[in-house]
Amino acid sequence: MKIIIVGAIAGGSTVASQIRRTLPNASITLIGSDSRIGYGSCGMPFVIGGLIEDKEKIGGPNPKRFSETRNIRTLVKHQVTSINRKSKTVEVCNLETNETFQVSYDKLILSTGCHSRVPSLKGLGDLPFFTLKSYADMEEIVRYLDTEKPQSCAVMGGGFIGIELVENFIRRGIQTALILRGNRVMSSMDKEITDVLYEEMKANDVDFYFNDEIERIEGNRLIMKNGVAIKTDFLVASIGVIPNTSLAIESGLTIGVTDGVVVNEYMQTDDPDIYAIGDIAECIDWVTGKPKRVQLAWHAHRQAFIVSSHLADRPVKLNPFLGTTITKLFSLTAGMVGLSEQDLRAEGFDFDTVSHEGRTNAGYYPDHGTILIRVHFDRNTRQILGAQAVGNKGVDKRLDILVTAMMGNMTVDDLAALELSYSPPYSSPKDPINLVGYKANL
Incomplete structure (x- = not known):
């Protein structure tokens, strides 16, 4: 063959x-x-x-x-x-x-x-401009940063790649502005989650330009539709x-x-x-x-x-996709599976949401973290339709449990009965996932 x-x-x-x-x-x-x-x-x-x-x-x-x-x-x-x-x-x-x-x-x-989608902007050639999709793109950005030593940059787009780039430019000591047409970062997630991400980025000195976009570029200045001008050394687009x-x-x-x-x-x-x-x-x-x-x-x-x-004549069918994804942002981790609240509303689902915010493991243990979990479920069948989490420890573990629960067709109530591993460094007698299940019945 x-x-x-x-x-x-x-x-x-x-x-x-x-x-x-x-x-x-x-x-x-x-x-x-x-x-x-x-x-x-x-x-x-x-x-x-x-x-x-x-x-x-x-x-x-x-x-x-x-x-x-x-x-x-x-x-x-x-x-x-x-x-x-x-x-x-x-x-x-x-x-x-x-x-x-x-x-x-x-x-x-x-x-x-x-x-990568490239914006159509008057004066785009006036300023060093990059997108990130290939290894060659990455090499070009690294080469520019190493040789030109820029002090400032602007990033268009606040999705997963956009916020990861923002963090890593900040890590290199570059003052970074994030430009968004919308009113929040990571708009694919619930507002309660993205509010936490926004506060984390603000605490790390990211500059924000919400509900705005670049009208044109003049030299090293971005002329914004809302009237302000942003002076920057280079521009990166992460707009899809x-x-x-x-x-x-x-x-x-x-x-x-x-x-x-x-x-x-x-x-x-x-x-x-x-x-x-x-x-x-x-x-x-x-x-x-x-x-x-x-x-x-x-x-x-x-x-x-x-x-x-x-x-090889050993056919295996592809399951439908949940779209599970996760990202690191400074000290936080955020992830999601299934549909967000806005997606569920757009699709016309009759659903409820349960949230839990608390410690990831025993509070008396020196290395404990915090986590916010949101789970959306069908109001009638109690099937889990989507879930999101953000925190500084154990987000991936909880998100993966929720992925498994969705693929196993478990209800939100079944989460309370999951016999999850417990020791003070890792969890609590009632894990945050268990507490989501208990709260769903209140």
């Missing part, structure tokens, strides 16, 4: 490795436009901030060694420019020589990822990404309402010989049953396993 994989970062390099294990005799070709494969995109903000001192630790495997040890033909700095579904071939361009050639396939896997679906569109594959490639539970497109995984794949939401596209590493890795199993 001849298998071609287009895109060589998280999903592409992972599916190539997994197919090699499940199909030891397959001919596998991995094609990527970058010079690197399989690098740790999620670690890039922490390299920028210097928390990860050696960028090569997230740099991924050496392409040549990867090719030799796994017997996978690996083409870096190459780009697939077209797909001929009738002849089952792809046209490939060597980006260094501009040479083009064709490669045939039996099965084709698209893992082409996304690219656009899926790289041009190949899929040009080859006639169906694009869904999320702008992703429509796939079935085995990651097949409407052409059964073409699969799509990662950022471009439109899957299903666990709570609503509606189309959902998740741009996170866990999901790409899971999809890679689904594809490799299907190709």
Whole structure:
């Protein structure tokens, strides 16, 4: 079997490795436009901030060694420019020589990822400007910071990547302004959670410009719509990404309402010989049953396993996605699973919310933390529809318990009965998760 994989970062390099294990005799070709494969995109903000001192630790495997040890033909700095579904071939361009050639396939896997959304601003070229999506983007930012030693910056966008960049610029001693069209950071989460994040950022000297946006750039000044001018050394945009679906569109594959490639539970497109995984794949939401596209590493890795199993005639169906995500912000950790309060209202759910704020472990133990947990549940069935947490210790543990509870179809009341591990350094006789369950019955 001849298998071609287009895109060589998280999903592409992972599916190539997994197919090699499940199909030891397959001919596998991995094609990527970058010079690197399989690098740790999620670690890039922490390299920028210097928390990860050696960028090569997230740099991924050496392409040549990867090719030799796994017997996978690996083409870096190459780009697939077209797909001929009738002849089952792809046209490939060597980006260094501009040479083009064709490669045939039996099965084709698209893992082409996304690219950063760039704002349309008058005067954008007047100021050093960056986005962060690729390893090369990260290297460009680090090089600029190391050589130019800027004192100030502005970040557009307050989502997960935006706030991680803010923290890491602050870590490097750069005065940082955060510019938001809306009225709060992390708008995908509940206001009660984002209020805590805002206070943490304010305590770390982040400057905020809410309900505002850049009208134009004049030299090193950002002229804002609300009339103020922000003087800054450089600008970073983290205002979303656009899926790289041009190949899929040009080859006639169906694009869904999320702008992703429509796939079935085995990651097949409407052409059964073409699969799509990662950022471009439109899957299903666990709570609503509606189309959902998740741009996170866990999901790409899971999809890679689904594809490799299907190709090996050991099919495993992909579950709908909960969209679990977590982030670090200075001394805090925040995460969410399922739908937020605003999402549930928009979808018309009849739901209640239970909150618990308290210690993460025994108060008499020297190293205790605090946590705020919010759980949304169906008013009639008591099924958990979404949950969020923020705190300085143990957030990941509690969030993962709630993920497991949702996937196990537990009710909010069942949380009180969970026999969770207890010792003063780790929890209390009634864990915060147990207390959520008890409070839901009040």
